[in-house]
Amino acid sequence: MRAVTTNDACAAGIWARRAGRTRVLRLLFAICSLAALFATATPADAADSPTQAAYLADRLRENPVYVTDQLPREVPRSTAPDFARLAKKTGVPTYVLVLPMQSGTDGEQLLGAVHDRLGREGLYVLIEGTDVAAATAYGVRAPADAAVTVTLYELASDAGPLLSFEHFVDVIAQGGEQATARAEAARETYRDDEPAEMYIGPSDRRNQSFLTGSLLTGVPLLIVLTAGFVRRSRRRAGAERRVPRWVVPGAAVLTAAAIALTAPVVFDQTKSSAAQPPTPADLSARVERVAAGLKQDPVYADPESPRVLGSRQLDRLHERIRDFRRSDGGGPVYVSLVPQTPESESAGDAGLFTAAVHAKVGKDGVYVVADPDDGTIDVYNHGLRLDSNRLSFDLPDSVTLGDGRADEADDHLLGERLDALMTFLDKTPRTDRPQSESAPAAAPRAADENTLPPLFATDFRPGLFVGAFAALLLAGVVAGLTWGAGGLLRWRSPAPELAHGLPLTAPTEPSASYLRRTAYAELSTLARGFTSEEERGRAWDHLDAAMLLVDGDLDRARDADTDPATLVAVIVLARAGRAALAGDTTDLCCGVNPLHGPGVSRHHVRVSAEGAARRLLPVCEFCRNTAIATPRDIPGNLLKLPDPSSGSTRLPYYDVTDGPLAAVPHGIARLIDKVRETAGVH
Template sequence: MRAVTTNSTWTAGTWARDMGRARVLGLLLALCSLAALFATATPAGAVDTTTQSSYLADRLRENPVYVSDQLPREVPLSTAPDFARLAKKTGVPTYLLVLPMLSSSDGRQLLGAVHDRLGRDGLYVLIEGTDVAQATAWGVRVPAEAAATVALYELPYDAGPLRSFECFVEVIAQGGPKAAARAEAARERFRDGGEPAEMYIGPSDRNNQSFLTGSLLTGVPLLIVLTAGYVRRRRRRSGARRRVPRWVVPGAAVLTAAAIALTAPVVFDQTTSSAARPPTPADLSARVERVAAGLKQDPVYADPESPRVLDTRQRERLHERISDFRRSDGGGPVFVLLVPQTPESEAAGDAELFAAAVHAKVGRDGVYVVADPDDGTIDVVNHGLRLDSGRLSFGLPDSLTFGDSKADEADDHLLGERLDALMTHLDKAPRTDRPQSVYTPPAAPSAAHENDLPPLFATDFWPGLFVGAFAALLLSGVVAGLTWGVGSLLRWRSPAPEPTDRLSRTAPTEPSASYLRRTAHAELTALTREFGSRDEHGPAWDHLDAAMLLLDGDLDRARQSGTDPATLVAVIVLARAGRAALSGGTTDRCCGVNPLHGPAVGRHHVRVSAEGAARRLLPVCEACRTTAIAHPSGIPDRLLKLPAPSPGDGSLPYYDATDGPLTAVPHGIARLVDKVRETAGVH
């Protein structure tokens, strides 16, 4: 009896202890489950790279070189064997990923995740777009970082991905010390401004080459003919005999034209504007076929090469909304394509064109929604449903198609919420009487020849022919003018310049008051001395009389500091005109730009202000006429500016600074004499 009782007591205690352990174990399992749930959950607004890295790891398990099908215009799938051939030269297991450049992915983190899932050591290289973006070595000793640095700094940006990877492999093969030294040298050159020159030219550069070729092809031979003809005429006039046959000049011109035409294609030998190879039809259709195959299995297709932007809950919610819309009145299938749209894709980044290609491959009508996981844009295209296609394509709110500031800040661009809002918009969209489709979008640029440069003898080559001929005529005229000018100088007997030329070169533009006083007194004194005791009433007398009237008959007043600068200039002009008249010359007008320049040689419309285009017809000296013809904007700097009446007022042109007799200078010396006499009250 005791034994039984004892056994019963032990059994109950053991059961209680086991139950307690079970509860503890259950609690631990629950905590572990919660921890796992929180560890795998994706925070709101973040992207999940687990699917992306798993997919890429599976592709590398099949082939150590993976080239995305989303870059056929830049990196066609058909270039994968070339990348594989280069990868074998590293000497270590190499795993290469060639992917589009996505702003939402981190290259180093992606390579680490792919390595963890693949579970193989080696050199992992990521090419994003056209450059080696990241390289990391696990379990092997290679200068991965130095090789990536060299590929970045030694090559121009347009070298292309294949050439960039080739340079990367070349540095890897050199070993650690040489690779490090080469990387440091590349950094130094780049830091000192030694950026490598571009490897390819663009269409505008080719147009410039064509223009230059055309200009040289007509300009140089024609210049030879014109120059030789001018020289021959000069020699004939001098009586010299012809020393060369007539056929030499035309023959030289023809040979020159032929040499230019044959040399230009050798010098300008570029035929393409990019390193990209022309894609094959299979390259251009690979991504469309992949997406279409995925849509036949699931109406929501998320690009496995891109980070996942929809979590499980959002994806299930989107499936429910799509099913409800398909069963609604006037509704139908909805296909969501979470695929990036890049300029290097088969559709050249055109979402509508991509949707049309996928629709043709899927073969089912419906609403095709292209949501870009990289930039967050959403495009909606209706193919065959009773919905207003125009409103769907162009009438959606910007918050749906482009997102708002919150969407811009979120890594996933809040595509889950915006796609849910889009389904609400489709549910409320008005139905039409008959099925509609969007207009057929224009075809994407031809990928086969989009990088081909135009022929050299095309485009701007033809305008270059005319410009070259015109330039030859102009240059031959310049040569003839220079030859005539040099001959005139050699025939010039007197090497000394004329007084008027000397005046135009030495006369100041902004003379000081003391200069005007000294010059006026000296000129008037010389006129008085040269006039002497002559008893004549000619022009010289009129000039002397007018000058003395300005000084109230007192010659010494010209040296007094209180004399008005405008008066002193008028005295100088009159005194010089009087001296010229005494020497037998005639001075009807002086330079209207600067009366101190001396006699005028003609009249010309000149600019009188640096601001605006105001012009005046003024008499000009030889130097001012040359300036007015060759450099019109230089005339305002040559205008005579009188000293300021008081400190701080600044200098002004003589015709703006006075209303006295000096204003008559542009109208001639005789008018100046009359003006002086009118002002003095003498008739």
């Protein structure tokens, strides 16, 4: 009995140990199952983020410079050789990634992940859009941080990716010490300021066109108006016209030509940005890539962007797409998880992008564009029997734009919202006939998008009108101010007057038109001055002699045939008559310039600038003071009239004629007698 009991106990122990091992194995199996379950349920960012780095590492393995196909309007893929040429100047292995700007992406972390998967030492550079966003050196000596800092501070914001990378490379080539010092200097210099932009926009070009048009009409017209104003002022002052008539119009024409030729040199900008013109292959590369992916899988996730759909979400979306395709009135659904940027081939127009993808895929269906960067969802029906109006206008904003939760989530809850979209498609009414979206408007031509309009266009024509108006306005203001200042000066220092308020003017070289106007005005004023028979005294003799000079016809004073000497004699007699009416019986008239008026004494004065020739002449107070203080100035004050024999030179009035005017130095009475003798009147 004891032996049996012992055997039974041993057997029981063996079975107990086997049962314990079985429980342990079952527990380990359960733990492994849970681990696998948690692995499949890992969030999208943790599970799929290496995919982006792996894809980019594969591209750099093929070529050390990778330029995205999503920015053809800003950085065409055809510029890759230019980046490669610049990268060789760093002196170390350099790997360059040119990608779209992505929100929520750490550039240095991305470069680190790419380096880990590529497994090559060197300088890794990330260019996002148009800027050098990050750079890290792995296993090589290169002042990456300093170069990024210098590029950020020293270059204008619109310098463009190629120039930014070239600047970056130049700093790298300087070495660590110089690059660090330059970074500190740049940080200090541009701490509160930024470099001026290198390019202008269309509005700036319109301003340039407007300014050019304004100057082109305003300045020449102002020259003409100002010259005319000056000419009239000189004519009123009695100065003879010495400048030929063609000078002013010629100067205006030359000024206009100079402005027209200079403006394109000063405003020589032709582009509004540093973008290089893309090739047709650049503009079609992304569409072809997405279309090729959709032919293999109805859901295409952009490999250059962070993944926003986890494995379970992706499987769920595939299942819903298959169910919709099999449903009554359903069909294919193509989902593109691709960013839509203004620099893309479609200029950020999702409808234009889907139309191009639809044409490349060659199959009808519902085309969905889900932007992994901003989280928007756009839906377009191409050829299915679905109510397109419902798709266009009744889709909830929570699906197309997202809500507050979607804005805060890194993946914008695109998996959840795409699932809601599929539910909406299931419930969308079917139609009798297939419907399709209308053809979208074409995107702007990339070649013209960054080209400025011509200088002589846009606001150039309005500038012409404004320039002309401004010239007229400015000329009017100048004329008004001049007239006002002249009136104020005349009020403060009135010009000498003989009688009845007619001012006395005395140019040295009067023009013929001035003499005609003045002779007519003086003679008319004298004739109107006689109001009674008692005034027919000495003043009447002056009027009578002056009328004899014009053959008794007042209008002959304005006749162009009347010679200047006769007109001067008429002016002298008329002014002397006006003085006599006022009670001044002075017989002397200034012999230096009879237009000066009455003389106060006789004086030997110099009558020639050469030599010391002198002559005894009656002089006015002004000429007497000049003869005493600066006698050499008297020849310049002599009244000079055109030489009848030549007409181009001027001589002192007493040498020009042997007529009545030559008697002026002997007094007014002798002048009157000389006039009567010449006319045969006694």
